Amino acid sequence: MRAVIFLLYFYSVYASDIDEYFDKRYKILKSESRLSLGGNVSLSDKEAAVNICLMHYKFKEVDYWFDNPRYFNCSRHYFNYKQYIKTSKVFRIIQDMPKGAALHVHDMGLLGPDYLMNITYQDNLYVCFDNNLHLIFANAPPKSPCDGKWQLMSKARSFSNNVTKFDADLRNHFTLFVKNPDTVYPSIRETWRAFMKFFFTVQPMLSYRPVWEQYFYDALKKFREDNIMYLEVRSILPNLYELDGTVYDPIVTAKTYKKVIKNFTKVHRDFFGAKLIYAPPRKVDRSKLEEYLELAKRIKQEMPDTFAGFDLVGQEDLGSPLIEFVPQLLESRKELNYFFHAGETDWYGTLTDENLVDAVLLGAKRLGHAYALPKHPQVLNEIIKKDIGLEVNVISNAVLSLVRDIRNHPLSAFLAHGLPVVLSSDDPGVWEADPLSEDFYIAFVAVASRLSDLRLLKQLAINSLKYSALDSISKDDALRKFNYKWNEFIDNFNCSKYQH
């Protein structure tokens, strides 16, 4: 950065004019800083010391990029630079920092390909290869349609002659990661096709009941290890099944969440818990939506503490816009809290784009993505008035073809205007990201202001609890527990730990 020294006495302009100028300038920047997210947080002496360490490393990174833009990774595809993130000292500090909650994550996108590969080593998994990869747990060869031959995975693997290659090929089905993303994903269509194919592939394997339960348990573990204390998970609630072919009602899937959360929090007392948002696919007709809503209400009735609300998922451009379901959604809004995906699009002035209007009018408690918000000043007013949380997922938006150079992500404007942002990670497993730390890191060093500091990070963590679906007593409790963790982090912080 460049130093500026003023040799005022050289100039005939009145010193008072110059004073007035710099006074005004200071006020504008000060008021922008105050308005920005975290701008009203005041740091204790200990926090200020941590901040000095954090900002020392942040300035080093950002200023190096400013001086050497060719090495600024975040202007490229995430897959081209993800391996370098781990070397960042800022990233390591963020990993250690309590980050509160992850409020926008999806059931089968929580864990990465290595975890999924381990599942393929379990007994009773059948595999069939045709144009797709089919995976089902069963105690006899499945009858599900497949143009190839169903065989036990263990046999297929040992017959492959080359287990390393077999597993490497298999692993490719469990991730969007490729080395040449610009070629493989030329547009949002190809990206989403691969993304949907991922879910299509893993769902039959993951919805084997014991695997489903273990997967979610292990996901909570992984998120907790990334210093996250609470989750709100969106699930399509697939029908779980047993080896003998028994298939359960989706309500069983919902109950599984409740059970796993209970088991997990019993063992990990510092983990605050999780809630479920029922979020089935949006590309349906109205009668299907009616079924969804009925199920949501049943779940709410059966497990009011675990159930948070309702959403619809899938590529917004291709699915039904919310306007198609207004009468039903209006009717159900007294019973259900909404957490709609809205405005996850670059197409300004389309029905997808207008989902933002409907989501807000339907009383959504938070919005998923809200990427298109800068184009909707009236929706913005409503969001501010109603204090609606914005669930921003920067890596997801980059991977799913909304934006290349992450500095163009609207989050920078959201932060500048102090909007109620919560950072989340959408489907970190699908792009092999950490549960939340990488999203925090990229937002902090590449989207937020160079000058944004620990106060922003703390506010983002606090927001993730403030805008959660917890009732007010639980929220206070969660915030108290967060503060405890936060102070522990601050008290034990040792800058020299990050030196090497």
Add this chain to the structure above:
Amino acid sequence: MRAVIFLLYFYSVYASDIDEYFDKRYKILKSESRLSLGGNVSLSDKEAAVNICLMHYKFKEVDYWFDNPRYFNCSRHYFNYKQYIKTSKVFRIIQDMPKGAALHVHDMGLLGPDYLMNITYQDNLYVCFDNNLHLIFANAPPKSPCDGKWQLMSKARSFSNNVTKFDADLRNHFTLFVKNPDTVYPSIRETWRAFMKFFFTVQPMLSYRPVWEQYFYDALKKFREDNIMYLEVRSILPNLYELDGTVYDPIVTAKTYKKVIKNFTKVHRDFFGAKLIYAPPRKVDRSKLEEYLELAKRIKQEMPDTFAGFDLVGQEDLGSPLIEFVPQLLESRKELNYFFHAGETDWYGTLTDENLVDAVLLGAKRLGHAYALPKHPQVLNEIIKKDIGLEVNVISNAVLSLVRDIRNHPLSAFLAHGLPVVLSSDDPGVWEADPLSEDFYIAFVAVASRLSDLRLLKQLAINSLKYSALDSISKDDALRKFNYKWNEFIDNFNCSKYQH
């Protein structure tokens, strides 16, 4: 686009609730539409008919892209799709449409490589090749430093054995266009290096006085042919020279503008004219800036009608930020109007980024680019309060590495919020774009709302005169003449002309 039909009677929610909902929804969208740029323009019956034709073709293009995102060109580098623009019917309508003024263009970036190639066929041009290409007009071999040998271009060309190849190689020096932009321009540093090299190469050739005069005359001609009626051109005012080595003061360069404008408007009575913004390089120290300001004042005194004001040019990240010159610029602001480049950067929270604050506090009449504005809510307030024009150059920002997918350009938000935008083209010759039609086209089909129509285009054209440096009487006159041209365009509009 998807049709939506409401079968309200199926639902038990009160019809009045639904009415109320759609009433609110309509009001939000209506008020967003009103707030957006052009939202208050009302169209005559004839204009409405033109609009139907325009929007028929716009919807066809945009909806095709929505359905086939792989063929949406504007998510790629401009160089990868520029050749397809000419086939668009919307583009051809925009070409024919009076567009008002171009308020942000640079002296040596007005005309493209083919024009520059023609200059190299003139007599008395000497050339020397070393790591760079050196070009000087003279009546004897120049003594300017060059590691190669100075020879007449005509001789070099005829000795080359292959004139086609010689000219093709030469032409590459006169354009940023390449077939593989992602490889050649990996970051803003390489792009700007090539961009600066372009000016370094052409300046000695173009500043031969007769060539300089002819270049600007021909530029006015080309802009007029693109249905532009007025220009404000930023010039670094290089020292012009004669064949015998006579070198002139920059004030002569300024006078040349005045002379050419006079000659041109005499022949082309429908062309309203042009003004000069003196815009020397920003990477200087304070004493050099003092010289600049003195020169600006002298020019203003000598030709107050032609002189519009002062600016500084060059890559903002690398040049001096405005804050370094506050005392001098404060002192001169009573005498000079400012049209500062500000916020042409992706680096949020840097001194470059803060140029926006200084530009506004120094009383700039318009801002060049203001790309970083969404991150500055207080600056935004000042801009609205003081009605400061924003000179947006979408193709420039894409080519010069600020944004890839043009839908992420902040112009979409500027338009949505009805900010005082004027569209311009910066250096269209350098990237082989049309004078202004391509910038209008891309802004209209790829940045603005799908629903934005002729009212936006008309408002943009009107803004280009409204925010010009013309005095109020001339402005009224210009607007009157624009309206005449506009009505002529509307009256003579024939949709079938664009059918094939």
